[in-house]
Amino acid sequence: MPNIPDKKPIFTVTQNDAGQRVDNYLLKQRKQLAKSTCYKLMRKGQIRVNGKRIKPTLKLQCGDQIRVPPFVFYVDKEPVNVSEQEQHMVLQTKIFEDEDYLVLDKPAGTPVHKGSGHDFGIIEVINSISGYEAVQLAHRLDKDTSGCLLLSKNRAALLRFQQGLIDGVVEKTYLAVLTGAVEQPVEVNASLDVDYRVNGFRHVIVSQSGKSAQTRFKPLKHFRQYTLVECEISQGRTHQIRVHAKHIGHPVVGDEFYGKKQADLSRKLYLHAHQLNFNGMTWLAPVPAEFKLLQSSM
Numbered sequence: 001m002p003n004i005p006d007k008k009p010i011f012t013v014t015q016n017d018a019g020q021r022v023d024n025y026l027l028k029q030r031k032q033l034a035k036s037t038c039y040k041l042m043r044k045g046q047i048r049v050n051g052k053r054i055k056p057t058l059k060l061q062c063g064d065q066i067r068v069p070p071f072v073f074y075v076d077k078e079p080v081n082v083s084e085q086e087q088h089m090v091l092q093t094k095i096f097e098d099e100d101y102l103v104l105d106k107p108a109g110t111p112v113h114k115g116s117g118h119d120f121g122i123i124e125v126i127n128s129i130s131g132y133e134a135v136q137l138a139h140r141l142d143k144d145t146s147g148c149l150l151l152s153k154n155r156a157a158l159l160r161f162q163q164g165l166i167d168g169v170v171e172k173t174y175l176a177v178l179t180g181a182v183e184q185p186v187e188v189n190a191s192l193d194v195d196y197r198v199n200g201f202r203h204v205i206v207s208q209s210g211k212s213a214q215t216r217f218k219p220l221k222h223f224r225q226y227t228l229v230e231c232e233i234s235q236g237r238t239h240q241i242r243v244h245a246k247h248i249g250h251p252v253v254g255d256e257f258y259g260k261k262q263a264d265l266s267r268k269l270y271l272h273a274h275q276l277n278f279n280g281m282t283w284l285a286p287v288p289a290e291f292k293l294l295q296s297s298m
Helices: 022-029 035-043 084-091 122-127 155-167 240-247 289-296
Strands: 010-012 065-067 094-097 101-106 146-152 171-179 186-189 214-222 226-233 271-278 281-284
Touching: 010 022, 022 035, 022 065, 084 122, 094 281, 101 122, 122 146, 146 155, 146 281, 171 240, 171 289, 214 240, 226 240
Parallel strands: 146 271
Antiparallel strands: 010 065, 094 101, 101 146, 171 226, 171 271, 186 214, 214 226, 271 281
16 A cells, blocks of 8 residues: 555646546546545535546546545555457457547447456556556447447547537448348337346347437348348447347347357347448447358358
8 A cells, every 4th residue: 555645646637638528537547436426526526626626527638636635545446357459359359440530340249348248358458558558448349249449548538539420420330140031121219128127137129218329220131040130320329230130120230138059150140330430430340250151041
């Protein structure tokens, strides 16, 4: 345990963190800090910005000084033990990189961040690489979904992409293999309750009181008992394609949450983020080999 100085420690906000809410900034800096504790310390005035009491919604500016109690300062991030081989494997999936963005072809079965049963995910691996410490996830994919995953290399780029999502100018196209025969294009307009839980696990359901969501399914190829479809989504709600596919009676092949587990297949979930369009740029993740093998075996 380090010696705790009498003077309360200070965080200095950099340009890359300007524009963030103070609560989000501190929770990102100190992963082990409970959100309830963070808010309590703000209410009591034990966390201050430029010497003033603040609310969690305060937007930070470059150069702001955040004073925190010593125990908050020394609750550091848990170390992530990532091997060079794992770093190399993730970098091998790179589709595109410039000064603002990094686009990966995420493998199926790999989580985007650490969580239940996983010590680390894509973002922890990337952050462990020299020069990529400030990279952030700009959006997310389910663990068993493969394809285009965009990460931002600075906060300004992150905010541009997130605003693009809000404005509807980010276009996402997925490929999926659905059970049964989908004969005609189908457009689903069904609101989703993304906060529903079953035995403590998120289980999204169609609900009029949920968030609006639209998915367009376009059949591309039929095999004996499956249909390869192109999926276009407007919002990108949690599990949107999977729940809408179930809603029309054709769940995604291998989806044990919303369909039926099929242990005889070469991958768990046949859902792939095939193409991502944003700000005049288009990124493409090739069709996975498992999709082609499934087609050829039918």
